[in-house]
Amino acid sequence: MEDKPSDLVQGTLDMFILKTLALEPMHGYGIAVRLEQMSKGVFRLNAGSLFVAFQRLQRAGLISSEWKATENSRRAKYCVLTDQGRKRLNSETQEWGRQVAAIARILEAS
């Protein structure tokens, strides 16, 4: 596990989770797999960090959860993005874009 989430920029894990859930409700393992796929294996999360983030997001009202059957008909807890979470994702994405652009300008300035 060379790339632990603690190496992520602070707060980005929450954003990733929200982004993953923007498409459809997912269960914990699904989110982990999707994140790995999207990052091409760069971010490999361990269960502890992931579930701490779930708890945090849930308490902040950004996601909610419900028990559903999985594709191979197992019962699992699915995370669902709330309206508030969607709003937050939009604003965070914009903010991120602004910051990246600003950082790029600074680094490229000579």
Add this chain to the structure above:
Amino acid sequence: MSLLRSIAGGLRSLFRKEQVSQELGEELNDFFELAAEEKMKEGMSRKDALRAVRLERGSLEVSKEIVRSAGWEFFVETLWQDLRFAVRMLRKSPGFTTVAILTLALGIGANAAIFSMVNALVLRPLPVHAPNEVASLASQPHGLGSSNGFSYPDFEDIRDQATTVFRDMTGMQPSHMDGFSMNGQSQPIWTSYVTTNFFQVMDLQPALGTFFGPSDGGIDGSEPVLVLSYSFWKNHMGGDPNIVGRSASINGCPVTIIGVAPEGFRGIYSILDTQGYLPVGMATATLDSPKDFLTNRSVENIEILGRLKPGMNVGQAQPVLAVVGRQLSEQYPEIHKWDWLQAFPGGPLNANPQDTAVIESMAAFFLLLVGLVLVLACMNAANLLLVRAAARQPEMAVRAAFGAGRGRLARQLLTESLLLAALGCVGGIVVGVAASRSVNSINFASAIPLVFDVTFDWRVLAYAVGAALLTGVLVGMTPAVRAARRDLNPLLHESSRTSTGDRQRARSVLVVAELSGSLMLLIIAGLFVRSLRSVERSDLGFDPDHVLNLTISPTDAGYDEAQASQFLKQVLQRARALPAVESASLAATIPMGHYNYGEELKIEGYETSPGQQRPLAGYNAVSREYFRTMRIPLIRGRDFFDSDDRTSQYVAVVNEEMARRYWPNQDPIGRHFTTGKDSTHPIQVIGVVKNSRTQHLTGSFRPYFYRPLTQSYVTPVTLQLRTALPAATAFHQAVDLIHSLAPAMPVFDVQTMTQALNTLNGLLLYQVGAALTASLGTLGLLLGLVGVYGVVSYAAAQRTHEIGIRMALGAARSSVLKMILRQGLIVTAAGVLVGALLAGAIGHLARDLLAGVSPMDPLTYVCASGLLAAVSLLACYIPARRAMRVDPMVALRYE
């Protein structure tokens, strides 16, 4: 919203622990199962797949722990654990716990008690609405002390010219005692004569009836009305609901009771309970205020209180008042030469910067002393905790080895010390309440309703809790930091008995500090006790032994001067005929009493240069035989005769100081002077008596003269008897005698002359000072004793092994004893030295509070040092003896 959700989520996992944990377990389990299924699809066996997942994603139990410890509720949970553990640890060593809690309780309690006094005297605001808007005025007449007395016309001018910052102002005569009669019963009442807007300015609502209207209490004696205080109405009128509209009389003048002030309003003087309020205009009718005081600018008997406009502060008022003061000084240059006119926050007592400064410095001094007691208590508790921390090192090491973080260990220790402090705080509040109860019950030996209302309000509680918190953190900090910093590994290997010299030194420093603090408290206590003794033994100039006082107020019984004179003459005649009464006399004031009369004089042949203060002298109106009763030696001339009355030449007896100052190198007998009040009757000096104490027990004597009561009638008067009879018997006889002549005559302040000296002017402050410092000194000594004993006995116990070896190798018991005692001696000597130096510094601050003893009084220093050294060595000797008795075999075999 999200905060609420967070709290709800946290609470759920706190109180639904099982369920939440199970849910989380299921979720995590799903996660791992799904991950394993993925791997199994790639062809792994289930067992290998699960193992791979565990390696990649962490184990289920660890993940569960991580999630659990992320929420805020985890902190609460561990705190609860820590607390439970702390309680268990404290219960396991009841001796340590008791000593530590008692130590802290005494320290915190003493602080709470002293602070509650300071609170009552200095901090507590006026009991009115928005007290921070109320300010009192004072002026600084050029060349004299500042004064809060103004004339009524001044009051009106200032009120009308300062309306930009003050919403309104009220004026009042300084409160004093009147006689209140109702239904033939008379009693003293402490009253304030106030302008009719007083209650509006104070923003108070009557509990019953109404307050004054603008036309109440005319100067001509019309509309005489009275407002009673709530406590007087409750305690003296039985809370009569029909009191409003009833008739009564004040000093013989009929008044109508129109209302009762709200509960809890004791007037505007911090320690005086004002019992009644009258319109200021009535002061001429019921008192001897000059008839023209409402218009005469030189009668300065009005105190001024202003209510600032909302949002204004005292600082904003100063420039406005400065202008008003300058204008008045320019307008009336022959009356006012004010350097400044200023407002002071709070009641009129605050408008006396010199007095306030004295009270504040006294308060600060005692807070400093009692703060020191708390520091001593803290050091003691810290010491005990350090000793215990040393004993608990193996436990800490084991806990660390099982994975407790250093922060967690420190937190555990801090929790323990805070718990100790909290228990100490509870004990301290109990001690404090008990201590302030005993202060409340101080007998002020007076009919004046003094209320030293030392109650625990939120300020005192906040102070006590703050002190406890600080104590807990300070005391717990050292061991906690040590625990957090320590490399625990070697400890697990090392024997637990070898103590490091470093800690030993730290404890020695603590003990030296404690001893020096104790000594300082002891020396201060010694100085105050010596000061009290010196004041008690000082030459009063009169002999208070076997003199009994009974104050009677003929005016309150409705007697006019002629009737009163007749009555008093009879009282004297009959009293002198009582068995075993050596002499009987009357006096308007008694030494150290609450009344003091002073007069500006015009003395024949004594010219004052312009700008110089006119001669001033205190005076007393007395009857024949006064000097004999008080045993004040008459040096020259004669005593008064019964025949000295209004029809004969006005006469006076002066004291030596007055004779020396105003008739230097001349014979004062036969000379004349007049008083400011009555310039038409020259008074002839007929005798000179020795100086005696009248108003203060210390300082230089001031000019003083005595006039016959028959020429200068004052009421109430005190009947004084010199008798060999036991006080109780004589009082009984005297009261019977008075009531046989006038059944309704109020008799109060019935006490021996010795008791009467214990007033605020007299011995009371010295007594309170000595009692306070003596209790603090005792406390300090006790704490010092516990500290030394604790440390020396611990050190001795730690050296048991070493002592065993020494003795096995042939050391004599006496040399072991010497070895242990030497350590104690060094520490004691250092403590005494540092303590004496500190006391020198602090005693200097107490200079003004001491009388007849220097703050560097060598006797006090020597005695206190000797006492402390003796106690400290005794505290060393007991553990040293125990060490001496060590059986070498036992000591060596142990471990």
